[in-house]
Amino acid sequence: MDLKTYIESGILELYVLGQLSPEEEKEVQDMQAKHIEIQREIHEISLSLEKYAQLNAIKAPAQVADRIFENLPSKSSGTTSSVNNTVVTPTKTGLSWNTLTTFFALLSVLGFSLFFIQKRDHNSAIQKYESDKKACDSIATQQQQQFAIINQINDPNNKIIDMTPTAGYAGISVYLHYNVVNKKNFLQLVNLPEITSDQAFQLWSLKDGADPMPLDVFVDNNKIIEVAFVDNTATYAITIEPKGGSKSPTLERLIGTMGVI
Numbered sequence: 001m002d003l004k005t006y007i008e009s010g011i012l013e014l015y016v017l018g019q020l021s022p023e024e025e026k027e028v029q030d031m032q033a034k035h036i037e038i039q040r041e042i043h044e045i046s047l048s049l050e051k052y053a054q055l056n057a058i059k060a061p062a063q064v065a066d067r068i069f070e071n072l073p074s075k076s077s078g079t080t081s082s083v084n085n086t087v088v089t090p091t092k093t094g095l096s097w098n099t100l101t102t103f104f105a106l107l108s109v110l111g112f113s114l115f116f117i118q119k120r121d122h123n124s125a126i127q128k129y130e131s132d133k134k135a136c137d138s139i140a141t142q143q144q145q146q147f148a149i150i151n152q153i154n155d156p157n158n159k160i161i162d163m164t165p166t167a168g169y170a171g172i173s174v175y176l177h178y179n180v181v182n183k184k185n186f187l188q189l190v191n192l193p194e195i196t197s198d199q200a201f202q203l204w205s206l207k208d209g210a211d212p213m214p215l216d217v218f219v220d221n222n223k224i225i226e227v228a229f230v231d232n233t234a235t236y237a238i239t240i241e242p243k244g245g246s247k248s249p250t251l252e253r254l255i256g257t258m259g260v261i
Helices: 003-008 011-016 022-034 036-055 062-070 097-101 103-110 112-153
Strands: 159-162 173-179 184-191 199-206 213-218 223-227 235-242 254-259
Touching: 003 036, 003 112, 011 022, 011 036, 022 036, 112 173, 112 184, 112 223, 159 254, 173 254, 213 223
Parallel strands: none
Antiparallel strands: 159 173, 173 184, 184 223, 199 213, 199 235, 235 254
């Protein structure tokens, strides 16, 4: 959570009002020690409560006033007094105890504490909404990509080539959607062999009289993926390689080939 969101969450108001758990208070105190913006905001909240209390003289518990006192700067000497709960207006040079302590009772009546709690919950709900929205946007993007792939493989210029498996990999099923017109290749991975976490599949371009050219490295299965198209390729092949791919194919783990010429 960034500093602006933290300040706007309502937790600082609850801190000044003494409505946080010990763990939450410790968190606010740690933030206050690290950030001058937090110190300034707590000071402003305390001043606002003190001014409001002067306009609404209502008696309140001393511990709340203590918290407000902690966050107000000390002033020059002045006199305050309270007899039989009678509120005395503070002098210009000092703070009245009663004017500072009156605020809590008014908050109890008006439900200000509940308001601050609701504000914090509201901000949490907004953050959850934004997180959920990003997740939905990501899913929507993936769906759009899949629709685009489906449109590509339905191109009438596509040639669908079934992979010819090598010995030991008879159960695999892969289709190459090969389009020489728009120069695009898609692999439809129906069933590939199991590999370990430190392995991956790698596609190769094989040309007559040339060394195998390393292409895409992937770990997908039961999926359609776009892969490289290389002009003049005679055959595409797939091997199992160390994770990250290899510069030359491991022929012992050649799982199949797809001839395009």
